[in-house]
Amino acid sequence: MRKRGYHHGNLRQALVDAALQLIEAKGPTGFTLSEAAKQAGVTPAAVYRHFEGREDLIAEAARQGYEIFADVMQYAYDKGQPSALAAFEATGRAYLAFARKYPGHYIAMFESGISVNRTPELAAVVRRAWDVLENAAADLSQHIPPDRRPPAAMFSAHIWALSHGVVELFARNSPGKQSPFSPEDLLESGIGVYLRGLGLIGPDD
Amino acid sequence: MRKRGYHHGNLRQALVDAALQLIEAKGPTGFTLSEAAKQAGVTPAAVYRHFEGREDLIAEAARQGYEIFADVMQYAYDKGQPSALAAFEATGRAYLAFARKYPGHYIAMFESGISVNRTPELAAVVRRAWDVLENAAADLSQHIPPDRRPPAAMFSAHIWALSHGVVELFARNSPGKQSPFSPEDLLESGIGVYLRGLGLIGPDD
DNA sequence: TGTACATCAGTGAACGCGCGTTCACTGATGTAC
């Protein structure tokens, strides 16, 4: 992290990276602009050359997280093709994998309290991420008998909620840690039961 | 909130109530000991007659929340008897109802970052609350054909995660607000599909 | 290749603020006799 002279070179991204690291280590509460500046080897005042303030820095960290998140979800979806079922299951797994691999981003996105509608750019990338899951759900719903087919938006919401709950309760420092099952197993089996309930997989799969 | 003289009468509980109100209004981050004291009509220093400090006050708020939570879950369970299915579904609904009715407690419990193992009393009441759900799951698993019966701890974890995810994403200020379905509908239908997947309710229920 | 100068990205000192916490204190309450 040593400077290469008076000018940093890429301070903006260095600050985002520092913020992500601090948010991961201390939670969104513990994160301070001053400390991020210090970690990037720079005076707190320098931050204001690149961001409007503390909130703006967090929002950028979250935005980058959603960008990665959307890519990861899209990749999982594509990889599962042409099977609608495989694609859908892959996106569910991708949610947990993302939370595990990018904990700082995840916290900035879901636990820092920044509003999704803070800027149009942020809102757009959030939309892009969730659209992947909704598309996967819509594809899949084609395979459900129409008379018992729930709206795609509804069952993507179910899977999203299940994934989010598993992450929050079992993959992070919350009251659910004592479970004897890994988050991956919980999510996998939960989605399995759910899809069976929709008649999408047989009883013996 | 006016004082009745030099002595408050029930300052301890008044501080907890103030804390709950502030936590609900401003999030766990925004809550300050000084403000809670002010709201209770008292000097910040007075708080230290009743609590060890800021953290201790939040922990007590969370403890009272778990106490209520456990009671609510137990009540729902009892009310669903003797039907194992009705009892289980009722506990799921009770989770969401609790989050709605006691948002301050809910935040103190699940979003304030206090550790469940902070004190033995806290750990005990947390245990009591979750045991209700696990018992409901265990009762219900008796009705599943043994060869496809998942461990009770696993499927209570599924329902817990689903409930928690629905609350976090759709019943509070998170990125999921735009869903066209109410949290109650989402949870109800999600649990329905899940139980159908376990073979516990028929395709036409 | 060298010089003048505009632009940019940082510094460092200072600010006001509210925080959690401590301390010696004092007013109110309850009890013993």
Add this chain to the structure above:
DNA sequence: TGTACATCAGTGAACGCGCGTTCACTGATGTAC
């Protein structure tokens, strides 16, 4: 019923701290000629 006194629950002033933010500044860089 009245007085002395211990105990309790509050006050209010003070503290050190780190925060986010501002400001005038200066060192480094890049470009025109």
